[in-house]
Amino acid sequence: MEGRDLAGEKFRKFPHTNAANPCLLRCFYQCVCGKVKAHPLQLCRRYSTAGDSGSTAGKIVAASLLTVGGGLGGTILYAKWDPKFRANVEKSVPYSDQLFEMALGPPPPPLVTLQKKPGKIEPLQISSLSEASKESKQPKAKAKKSDPAPVEAPAAVEEAPAPTPQTLKEASAEAAHIISAIGEVPSVPAPGTSDESPPGHTAADEECKDHHEPVLKERPAEEVTARLAQQDKAEQDALAALTAGLEESLGSTAKTTLQAIGAQEAALTAIAAHTNKLKEAMDSQTPPDEKSSQWKALNEALSERTRAMEEAEEALLKAKGELENLSGVINSSKQSKINTARPQILAAEENLHSMIVDLDKVVTKVQTAQTEAKIVSQYSELVNEAKAQFQQELANITPEIQANWKRLSGKLSADDLNSLIAHAHRRIDQLNRELAEQRVREQIHIEVALEQQKLEDQKALERAVVSALEHSREDMRLEQEKKAQEVREVMEAEMRTQLRRQAAAHTDHLRDVLKVQEQELREEAQEILNSKMMEQETHYRRLTQEQLDTFTLDMNAAYARLKGIEEAIDSHVIAEEEARKAHQLWLSVEALNYTLKSAGADFPTEPLEGAVGVIKENCAGNEFAQALATAIPEESLSRGIYSEASLRARFFDIRRLARRVALIDETRNSLYQYFLSYLQSVLLFEREQVAPPAKLAPEDLDTFKLLAYANYSIERGDLELAAKFVNQLRGESQRVAQDWLKEARLTLETKQVISLLSAYANAVGLGTTQAP
Amino acid sequence: MSEKEFGQKWDRCLADCAVKFGTGLGLGIVFSVVFFKRRTWPIVFGTGLGLGMAYSNCQNDLRSRYVLHSKVAKEQ
Numbered sequence: 001m002e003g004r005d006l007a008g009e010k011f012r013k014f015p016h017t018n019a020a021n022p023c024l025l026r027c028f029y030q031c032v033c034g035k036v037k038a039h040p041l042q043l044c045r046r047y048s049t050a051g052d053s054g055s056t057a058g059k060i061v062a063a064s065l066l067t068v069g070g071g072l073g074g075t076i077l078y079a080k081w082d083p084k085f086r087a088n089v090e091k092s093v094p095y096s097d098q099l100f101e102m103a104l105g106p107p108p109p110p111l112v113t114l115q116k117k118p119g120k121i122e123p124l125q126i127s128s129l130s131e132a133s134k135e136s137k138q139p140k141a142k143a144k145k146s147d148p149a150p151v152e153a154p155a156a157v158e159e160a161p162a163p164t165p166q167t168l169k170e171a172s173a174e175a176a177h178i179i180s181a182i183g184e185v186p187s188v189p190a191p192g193t194s195d196e197s198p199p200g201h202t203a204a205d206e207e208c209k210d211h212h213e214p215v216l217k218e219r220p221a222e223e224v225t226a227r228l229a230q231q232d233k234a235e236q237d238a239l240a241a242l243t244a245g246l247e248e249s250l251g252s253t254a255k256t257t258l259q260a261i262g263a264q265e266a267a268l269t270a271i272a273a274h275t276n277k278l279k280e281a282m283d284s285q286t287p288p289d290e291k292s293s294q295w296k297a298l299n300e301a302l303s304e305r306t307r308a309m310e311e312a313e314e315a316l317l318k319a320k321g322e323l324e325n326l327s328g329v330i331n332s333s334k335q336s337k338i339n340t341a342r343p344q345i346l347a348a349e350e351n352l353h354s355m356i357v358d359l360d361k362v363v364t365k366v367q368t369a370q371t372e373a374k375i376v377s378q379y380s381e382l383v384n385e386a387k388a389q390f391q392q393e394l395a396n397i398t399p400e401i402q403a404n405w406k407r408l409s410g411k412l413s414a415d416d417l418n419s420l421i422a423h424a425h426r427r428i429d430q431l432n433r434e435l436a437e438q439r440v441r442e443q444i445h446i447e448v449a450l451e452q453q454k455l456e457d458q459k460a461l462e463r464a465v466v467s468a469l470e471h472s473r474e475d476m477r478l479e480q481e482k483k484a485q486e487v488r489e490v491m492e493a494e495m496r497t498q499l500r501r502q503a504a505a506h507t508d509h510l511r512d513v514l515k516v517q518e519q520e521l522r523e524e525a526q527e528i529l530n531s532k533m534m535e536q537e538t539h540y541r542r543l544t545q546e547q548l549d550t551f552t553l554d555m556n557a558a559y560a561r562l563k564g565i566e567e568a569i570d571s572h573v574i575a576e577e578e579a580r581k582a583h584q585l586w587l588s589v590e591a592l593n594y595t596l597k598s599a600g601a602d603f604p605t606e607p608l609e610g611a612v613g614v615i616k617e618n619c620a621g622n623e624f625a626q627a628l629a630t631a632i633p634e635e636s637l638s639r640g641i642y643s644e645a646s647l648r649a650r651f652f653d654i655r656r657l658a659r660r661v662a663l664i665d666e667t668r669n670s671l672y673q674y675f676l677s678y679l680q681s682v683l684l685f686e687r688e689q690v691a692p693p694a695k696l697a698p699e700d701l702d703t704f705k706l707l708a709y710a711n712y713s714i715e716r717g718d719l720e721l722a723a724k725f726v727n728q729l730r731g732e733s734q735r736v737a738q739d740w741l742k743e744a745r746l747t748l749e750t751k752q753v754i755s756l757l758s759a760y761a762n763a764v765g766l767g768t769t770q771a772p
Numbered sequence: 773m774s775e776k777e778f779g780q781k782w783d784r785c786l787a788d789c790a791v792k793f794g795t796g797l798g799l800g801i802v803f804s805v806v807f808f809k810r811r812t813w814p815i816v817f818g819t820g821l822g823l824g825m826a827y828s829n830c831q832n833d834l835r836s837r838y839v840l841h842s843k844v845a846k847e848q
Binding site: 657735 | 827
């Protein structure tokens with residue numbers, strides 16, 4: 001059976017159906033029973049399909065859920081990985097940004113492209129380079145400092161007497177610079193040298209200053225002469241001071257030396273006197289009372305001698321001091337290097353030398369005298385010693401008389417005398433023996449004495465030789481100095497002549513160069529003057545031109561303004577004229593409009609001729625108005641036009657009539673057709689007024705419709721549209737409406753022209769009549 | 773006015789119809805009385821003639837606009 005087959009089919013298709021489904025069971029029973037009908041099976045089928053569809057729906061739902069979830073998860077994961085994608089999704093899907101924020105957290109900040117590190121490296125490098133260059137400059141400067149010293153001399157030699165304003169030190173500095181630069185590393189950048197050379201310059205300059213003595217600078221002539229005069233004066237002053245000093249010291253030295261010499265000589269005489277006196281006293285040939293006077297005189301002489309010696313010593317010391325002063329002064333004067341003082345210095349030196357020599361001589365004399373005196377004193381001492389010894393012996397022998405040795409002769413006893421004589425004899429023997437011994441030893445003594453004397457002599461000789469040598473040396477030196485002085489003078493003179501020659505040459509050269517320079521400078525100055533003059537001229541010309549231009553401009557402006565004002569006035573006049581004309585035109589148009597109103601219900605207006613004639617008169621010069629005025633149709637001019645109201649009223653008749661003859665045209669125009677069309681018009685029910693469509697379709701060209709449209713239009717006051725529709729009528733309707741159409745056309749035309757005219761008049765009036 | 777023309781034509785038509793009808797009737801009557809022994813057929817005929825003529829006139833009058841006139845151009 002059909003049902004069974006279907007059931008079987010069902011089982012085959014859906015083996016996994018839910019057995020608990022009751023309707024399926026019922027269906028199965030029914031199917032098995034075979035009493036099944038198509039309808040319940042259908043129901044069953046529907047149920048079963050519903051059940052199956054439930055599971056399939058579940059499957060579908062599950063699958064869709066899975067897909068959606070997978071899509072969401074994938075989107076979120078990918079958004080986590082790719083922020084751009086996340087941004088895109090957030091932009092396109094409305095609430096995805098909240099979802100993303102929930103799932104992933106806030107979006108990462110936008111990446112800023114790492115800008116290149118600013119090019120600080122390059123300036124750093126450059127600065128370091130400059131620093132390195134500076135450093136390299138320092139040792140160069142230092143080397144330059146050390147160089148100037150040895151380079152001075154060649155630099156001084158190298159410098160020719162050129163008339164450049166360079167100083168000697170600058171030239172030497174330059175030479176030092178060049179030499180040091182040749183020796184230095186060549187990697188030093190060029191602009192640095194010019195910057196560094198002035199400091200190096202000054203350093204070298206300072207060094208040069210240190211090494212040089214008073215610098216020979218070249219200065220302008222007056223300054224030079226002034227300087228020279230100053231120098232001369234200074235020299236003179238110094239010289240005068242020097243000579244004065246020298247003379248003073250010389251004088252004082254001479255005085256003291258003379259004093260010393262005198263003192264020495266006095267000492268000498270005193271010594272000599274003393275020695276003589278001593279000798280005399282030693283001789284003891286004089287009577288005893290003279291002896292005391294002798295001894296007194298001797299003492300006096302001795303004291304005198306000592307005094308003289310002391311005086312001499314003092315004087316000698318003073319003289320020596322003075323001599324030293326003088327020598328010091330002479331040395332200082334020698335150091336002052338004033339050449340003119342040289343002879344004086346020489347003379348002073350000679351004087352000094354002579355004084356020293358004299359002093360020495362006198363001193364030697366005094367010394368010899370002193371040695372003699374010493375010998376004599378020794379002798380006298382010996383004698384005194386002998387005497388004392390004798391006295392002592394005598395005193396030993398005769399002790400009681402020793403005090404009275406002076407008054408001996410009367411008071412002595414014979415024993416005393418005998419003992420005395422015996423002692424005397426003994427003493428004489430002894431003395432003889434001693435004498436013999438002495439004679440024997442004389443030779444030896446003499447030899448020894450000679451030796452001694454020789455030694456002393458040698459010493460003295462040496463001293464004398466030394467002093468003589470010194471003196472001779474001094475003499476030689478003085479001679480040499482004198483000779484040197486003479487040679488110097490000669491040389492000075494020669495040098496002066498040479499210098500004079502050189503100066504002459506220099507002045508010649510200077511003159512030439514100055515001439516050339518003068519020429520050059522003059523030319524330069526002339527050029528500059530010319531250029532300046534040109535500049536000034538052009539400037540002046542430009543200024544005058546500018547003035548002229550501005551003046552012309554002002555004049556032109558004023559003229560233009562004047563012209564403008566005149567034109568404005570004229571145009572104002574014209575405008576007023578126009579305004580008047582416009583007024584007139586407007587008034588005439590208004591009159592025309594007014595005449596239109598004179599139309600009655602069934603009769604037309606007055607003929608518009610008059611008003612139009614007035615218009616034509618009024619706007620004689622206005623082409624537009626003239627054209628318009630002529631465009632008014634003749635009929636309206638002569639006969640007047642109907643008003644719209646009358647036309648409207650007439651239209652109803654037209655309409656009625658047109659409806660009645662709607663069927664009549666060229667082909668159908670029998671009476672029967674007339675009757676039919678009348679019947680049609682009576683039996684046709686339609687709306688009287690139908691709003692016309694925007695576009696006319698061919699089916700709208702039906703008479704009745706057209707009339708309905710026209711009726712609608714005319715009821716709304718649109719005569720033109722109504723005329724247009726009426727114009728579409730054909731056949732008899734057209735002929736019937738012909739007159740009406742003509743009238744309508746006329747009215748419309750005239751109205752149009754009049755409206756144009758009034759609009760024109762209004763426009764003209766608006767245009768011309770502006771508030772004064 | 774063109775609309776009045778139609779009315780005028782119709783007026784004429786009707787007037788003509790009336791005239792012709794009356795004339796026909798009269799002539800028919802006359803003819804029927806005079807010549808045709810008071811039979812009705814000449815009256816009817818006459819009336820009919822009259823009406824017909826009126827109809828035709830009316831029609832022609834109303835048609836007059838649509839009729840083309842031609843002239844034979846004289847040979848020169």
